[in-house]
Amino acid sequence: MPVKERRIAVMGYRSVGKSSLSIQFVEGQFVDSYDPTIENTFSKVTRVNSQDYEVKLVDTAGQDEYSIFPAEYSMDFHGYVLVYSITSQKSFEVVKIIYDKLLDVIGNAHVPIVLVGNKTDLHQERAVSTEEGRKLAESWKASFLEASAKQNESVADIFHQLLLQIERNNGNAQEKSSCTIS
Numbered sequence: 001m002p003v004k005e006r007r008i009a010v011m012g013y014r015s016v017g018k019s020s021l022s023i024q025f026v027e028g029q030f031v032d033s034y035d036p037t038i039e040n041t042f043s044k045v046t047r048v049n050s051q052d053y054e055v056k057l058v059d060t061a062g063q064d065e066y067s068i069f070p071a072e073y074s075m076d077f078h079g080y081v082l083v084y085s086i087t088s089q090k091s092f093e094v095v096k097i098i099y100d101k102l103l104d105v106i107g108n109a110h111v112p113i114v115l116v117g118n119k120t121d122l123h124q125e126r127a128v129s130t131e132e133g134r135k136l137a138e139s140w141k142a143s144f145l146e147a148s149a150k151q152n153e154s155v156a157d158i159f160h161q162l163l164l165q166i167e168r169n170n171g172n173a174q175e176k177s178s179c180t181i182s
């Protein structure tokens, strides 16, 4: 089967781990230093259900509640990873605002989205419960995962779930029970 190209944008409040999740997925490493992103693009070939995908990941600059949704992220994307940190209620509020703005600009309620609560390794600093995250994703009809870029927990799942959602959105539903992750 030919490789399918998929463009994915990673969005969220500042410092929630957008770059760390992207780098962990693409390069398999965690960098502990904090360097605010303007915009980074990554590319990785990954296989889900015997299909190879060339994933083009755009790691966006952190948004806040006042940011205008960047027009360039409203088109040509197959799906979105919306990230908050489980240690920050503020980042959870901001991710809701980003979602509302995203729907305003794309005007399509069925865009594939995975909501991610990152930094689960910092469980002692948890400020957003798993249940709150799950409910929010349900209200969006999106997938939900908690992850740790630092411990490489559920990181590949984020992108694989999004790729499967994109397939379903394109009408290529595959109900295979075996999901090959590479």
Ligand SMILES: Nc1nc2c(ncn2[C@@H]2O[C@H](COP(=O)(O)OP(=O)(O)OP(=O)(O)O)[C@@H](O)[C@H]2O)c(=O)[nH]1
Pocket: 012, 013, 014, 015, 016, 017, 018, 019, 020, 021, 031, 032, 033, 034, 035, 036, 037, 038, 060, 061, 062, 063, 118, 119, 120, 121, 122, 147, 148, 149, 150, 151
């Ligand atoms: N403990 C822990 N720290 C993390 C995790 N993910 C990211 N961090 C740290 O959080 C800080 C911000 O991470 P980044 O990946 O730069 O966050 P970002 O969302 O890309 O930030 P902006 O580019 O400013 O929007 C860094 O110091 C990371 O090392 C995680 O899963 N666990």
